[in-house]
Amino acid sequence: MPILAALLVVAAWRGLGVQLRQDGVHVRYVLGFLIVPWEAMPAGHTHRPADQPPTLRLGYARPELVQRRGRAPAGTLPTDSIDAQFLADAIRHYALHPEHRAAIGTEREHQRLHEALTDR
Template sequence: MLTRGFATIARLRWLVLLSALGCAVALGLAAEAGNRAAMYTAVGGIIGCGGLVLLAMRYRPAALVPARDEPALIDPPAPHLVMQGVMFTLMCSVLVIGKVGAVLDREIGWPVDAVGSALVLVGVAGQWYLALGGLGLRVRPDGVVNRQLFGSLFIPWEAFAAGFPVTPAKHRLNVYYDRPELVRKRGVLVSRDTLPATVEPIRLAELIQDYVRHPERRSAIGS
């Protein structure tokens, strides 16, 4: 039942996040007007979302899914990232909305409130970007791409070791090369030696191994 629920959260991620935004605004305005129940509700929601994030991190879809924007197989939406987006959005009701009046009226300490609120909003925007997709693994006809927030890694099929290109580990794949000079890395915090596995690592490893050993099948990727 939990698996089905997390799959639904991932599929309806836009609706979930927009609903969280509406709740955050309503709770923040009510709390600013002196409604303590609204504040307690927001804090309880944040704590509850944190618990759901921990549970959702154990959810692993079986396989990659076809991309809409190019011929590729990509990571399916991650429910724990959606719930993190909800949690950060609810945090706005506690940390940001109550500061808006102080900033607009330039009360004592308003620059600190303005900077703090801006940082929270940037964090929320980042969480929404992660939740809505665009990052993660892409298996394409020309190779494997790992897109992360601060960098990316492109591994052409020719770069992989022919015998054992990848081996599965917990939440990741270990990568081995015959021609490491073909690998292209941009940015920071992206490893050349591992790939993230948001789906079942064993099935993902088998998929990549199959395309390394059978080049004639690569043209059908994502079709």
């Protein structure tokens, strides 16, 4: 029981979940992390799920670029706290449009991305 409590404290301290960053997709798990550089993803091949699955499957064009530590799943992203369809669309967008990656994390880019993806 003390180990579980310690893991929960670590999770609360570090935060868990998916982050899109300038260099790729970062995922923190309680017992590890996964970093998928944009260059590792096949452009345009992140499939948009029909509903809200608990995970989103990723394919890799260059799996040797993927960094994985601990007990992080290699090919899935958790979607329990994010809209899986929006996440898939955003990943596909950045895989296809590297010119927008430098602005990831800014309010302006978030607004631009949201408008670009909801205008479809």
